[in-house]
Amino acid sequence: MILVTGGAGFIGANFVLDWCAAGEEPVVNLDKLTYAGNLGNLAALKGNARHLFVRGDIGDRAQVEALLSVHRPRAVLNFAAESHVDRSIHGPTEFIQTNVVGTFALLEAARAYWSALPEPERSRFRLLHVSTDEVYGSLGPHDPAFSETTPYAPNSPYAASKAASDHLVRAYRHTYGLPTLTTNCSNNYGPRQFPEKLIPLMIHNAVTGKPLPVYGDGLNVRDWLYVGDHCAAIRTVLERGRAGETYNIGGGAEMTNIEVVRALCRILAELKPGREYAAQITFVKDRAGHDRRYAIDAAKVRRELGWAPAETFESGLVRTARWYLDNEAWLAAVTSKEYQTWISLNYAGATIPA
Numbered sequence: 001m002i003l004v005t006g007g008a009g010f011i012g013a014n015f016v017l018d019w020c021a022a023g024e025e026p027v028v029n030l031d032k033l034t035y036a037g038n039l040g041n042l043a044a045l046k047g048n049a050r051h052l053f054v055r056g057d058i059g060d061r062a063q064v065e066a067l068l069s070v071h072r073p074r075a076v077l078n079f080a081a082e083s084h085v086d087r088s089i090h091g092p093t094e095f096i097q098t099n100v101v102g103t104f105a106l107l108e109a110a111r112a113y114w115s116a117l118p119e120p121e122r123s124r125f126r127l128l129h130v131s132t133d134e135v136y137g138s139l140g141p142h143d144p145a146f147s148e149t150t151p152y153a154p155n156s157p158y159a160a161s162k163a164a165s166d167h168l169v170r171a172y173r174h175t176y177g178l179p180t181l182t183t184n185c186s187n188n189y190g191p192r193q194f195p196e197k198l199i200p201l202m203i204h205n206a207v208t209g210k211p212l213p214v215y216g217d218g219l220n221v222r223d224w225l226y227v228g229d230h231c232a233a234i235r236t237v238l239e240r241g242r243a244g245e246t247y248n249i250g251g252g253a254e255m256t257n258i259e260v261v262r263a264l265c266r267i268l269a270e271l272k273p274g275r276e277y278a279a280q281i282t283f284v285k286d287r288a289g290h291d292r293r294y295a296i297d298a299a300k301v302r303r304e305l306g307w308a309p310a311e312t313f314e315s316g317l318v319r320t321a322r323w324y325l326d327n328e329a330w331l332a333a334v335t336s337k338e339y340q341t342w343i344s345l346n347y348a349g350a351t352i353p354a
């Protein structure tokens with residue numbers, strides 16, 4: 001079996017759902033259920049004996065050690081994190097706690113477990129750490145895309161906390177020989193993403209008649225990947241990646257934010273006509289320290305492991321928009337009071353009504 005952390009969040013839940021649909025191997029899912037974690041994401045697994053949900057913290061070493069010794073997984077996949085750049089600007093403490101201290105505790109628990117494993121389980125064990133392209137910092141318009149050898153230059157507290165966790169993973173490989181794998185992926189989008197991130201926030205605001213708040217001039221560039229393609233890449237790296245290696249994952253779909261928002265408005269106009277969505281676009285105050293451009297060079301994972309995305313940006317965006325339109329109850333459940341408080345804080349002065 002495998003142990004997944006953060007499997008009630010956006011990417012983790014998609015991963016667990018895909019995992020359970022694809023095979024028989026059980027999964028233990030450890031998640032703290034922060035504002036971003038939602039058991040509703042896992043509703044389809046209710047009654048599935050191959051999925052065991054455990055509420056807990058990756059920073060609780062004793063809890064992780066107990067889970068490892070009871071369930072004896074062949075792999076640990078670490079999705080658990082604080083993941084939103086804007087929240088890290090308003091309050092970085094949780095980012096340091098979970099992403100740095102929590103990953104450290106997880107590594108310590110995994111090291112103790114792995115060290116005591118008999119062969120061949122010891123050689124087969126893997127710890128896969130899910131990370132981001134934001135650790136590499138910001139690109140100029142003509143710079144080559146981030147490769148696995150691009151120096152780290154994180155700019156936000158979020159990116160710095162993820163970079164720190166990547167460095168710890170690297171050190172545990174180098175110093176103790178722990179069989180690690182690290183993936184650095186570009187921006188994901190798809191079903192079950194919390195509506196604080198660009199694409200689900202825009203869908204939510206669009207259909208509820210609110211302004212679509214584009215930061216700054218809207219020309220910041222992100223390289224988008226459909227979440228199902230990210231999950232497929234993680235499965236591929238887990239099965240075929242070389243221990244100790246890092247793999248950059250991305251869809252080769254660089255877009256400015258304003259292009260993304262306009263594409264969404266066009267798709268929504270087809271799927272749910274009745275509003276002039278593009279007229280809701282509003283330029284608002286820029287994010288502090290806003291990285292200008294991210295782009296991933298995914299040549300290594302394509303060449304060595306044969307992974308390639310199945311969705312285009314357009315096809316993935318249609319699937320995503322359709323999912324949000326079909327899952328109004330999910331959206332209503334996660335846009336709770338805490339969510340309204342966040343929106344009021346982050347968009348204060350931007351005349352975005354909660």
Ligand code: NAD
Pocket residue numbers: 005006007008009010011012030031032033034035036037038056057058059078079080081082083084098102130131132133162184185186187188189194
């Ligand atoms: P998310 O915020 O949607 O979900 C994070 C999950 O982790 C939540 O379920 C939360 O409850 C859980 N969690 C938080 N702190 C925890 C702790 N201390 N112990 C246990 N569980 C905890 O995030 P996401 O977008 O699904 O991202 C998952 C991972 O992928 C993160 O490590 C993130 O850095 C990375 N990543 C995300 C993107 C993206 O575009 N979303 C891109 C590249 C990499």
Ligand code: TYD
Pocket residue numbers: 084085086187196197198199201213214215216220221222257287
């Ligand atoms: P986001 O989804 O927060 O991901 P990240 O900051 O990790 O890339 O933001 C994606 C881009 O969209 C980023 O350039 C910031 C921008 N953005 C807006 O313009 N308006 C918004 O309301 C949000 C949340 C993001």
